Amino acid sequence: MYKKFLETQKTALIVYAHPEPKSFNAALRDTAVKTLKAQGYNVLVSDLYAQHFQPVISKTDIIGELGDPKHFNYPNEVGAAYEKDSLSLDIKQEIEKLKMADLVIFQFPMQWASVPAILKGWFERVLIKDFAFNFLNMFDEGLLKGKKCVLSMTTGSPGGMFTPNGLLGDLDIILWPIQYCTLRGCGFDVLKPHCIFSPAYADDKQREEMLNAWGNRLKNILTEEPLIFPSISNFDANKGFVMSDNYVEEQKNKENGPSVGHHLGKKMPL
Numbered sequence: 263m264y265k266k267f268l269e270t271q272k273t274a275l276i277v278y279a280h281p282e283p284k285s286f287n288a289a290l291r292d293t294a295v296k297t298l299k300a301q302g303y304n305v306l307v308s309d310l311y312a313q314h315f316q317p318v319i320s321k322t323d324i325i326g327e328l329g330d331p332k333h334f335n336y337p338n339e340v341g342a343a344y345e346k347d348s349l350s351l352d353i354k355q356e357i358e359k360l361k362m363a364d365l366v367i368f369q370f371p372m373q374w375a376s377v378p379a380i381l382k383g384w385f386e387r388v389l390i391k392d393f394a395f396n397f398l399n400m401f402d403e404g405l406l407k408g409k410k411c412v413l414s415m416t417t418g419s420p421g422g423m424f425t426p427n428g429l430l431g432d433l434d435i436i437l438w439p440i441q442y443c444t445l446r447g448c449g450f451d452v453l454k455p456h457c458i459f460s461p462a463y464a465d466d467k468q469r470e471e472m473l474n475a476w477g478n479r480l481k482n483i484l485t486e487e488p489l490i491f492p493s494i495s496n497f498d499a500n501k502g503f504v505m506s507d508n509y510v511e512e513q514k515n516k517e518n519g520p521s522v523g524h525h526l527g528k529k530m531p532l
């Protein structure tokens with residue numbers, strides 16, 4: 263019976279990037295840990311600042327001889343090191359956690375319209391060639407296919423600023439390089455982002471409601487439909503991966519573009 267439970271138990275990995283244990287991001291992380299454990303998940307946390315996660319790619323990410331010491335090619339060297347099991351221990355530990363995960367939550371404050379540098383470094387050093395993607399396996403064919411992920415983030419600016427006519431512009435466009443080019447690029451099913459705008463300017467009751475809303479969403483998060491992106495098969499490899507003629511023809515009479523990045527000069531996707 264216990265064996266069966268372990269076989270069906272889901273694992274969630276929370277990649278948490280905030281340096282302050284009393285921050286609102288820490289409260290969101292704690293809400294996720296508590297809610298997911300109550301749902302029966304095995305919960306893993308990568309607390310990047312507490313781990314002193316080193317965010318910069320370097321030769322020391324590979325233990326032993328480089329394949330080509332005269333010209334350092336990071337993707338090729340770490341790809342080969344992954345195959346030979348000669349990656350540095352900190353990368354290996356993150357990869358092992360990620361392998362186990364059915365759901366990955368990235369918990370972070372928006373910094374300069376993106377993720378904090380330490381989390382960008384996690385993307386660069388953990389989502390490596392031949393583990394997360396290779397040139398034959400990307401996007402809906404990415405090597406992390408089958409895993410779900412969600413950006414759970416906070417901002418300093420209020421929500422209205424992240425609208426198409428707000429000062430900072432459409433949040434979906436701001437998140438495109440992370441959600442599509444990075445996470446979908448590795449095969450993740452990317453769920454709708456969970457963005458809490460300006461928690462510092464909310465009152466205590468509002469902040470409590472924000473935490474409850476996150477907890478409630480997490481109760482059924484694995485049943486949510488992911489964001490829709492075009493398949494890599496819609497892009498013609500012989501033409502340098504631009505949209506195939508067939509796919510362009512299919513889109514011709516549609517009022518909306520197929521995705522945020524592939525808007526084709528039309529209205530944003532529904």
Ligand SMILES: Cc1cc2nc3c(=O)[nH]c(=O)nc-3n(C[C@H](O)[C@H](O)[C@H](O)COP(=O)(O)OP(=O)(O)OC[C@H]3O[C@@H](n4cnc5c(N)ncnc54)[C@H](O)[C@@H]3O)c2cc1C
Nearest residue numbers: 285286287289371372373374375416417418419461462469
């Ligand atoms: C380098 C940098 C760049 C930035 N760039 C941007 C940007 O491009 N766009 C943008 O919008 N913002 C930006 N910001 C602002 C940043 O996104 C916000 O400051 C951050 O998201 C707020 O989240 P926090 O967890 O740090 O909040 P905190 O300031 O830690 O918390 C907010 C409030 O919640 C309270 N709180 C904590 N725990 C609880 C709890 N359990 N229950 C109730 N209340 C609680 C805290 O005491 C505090 O009063 C940037 C910040 C930095 C440092």
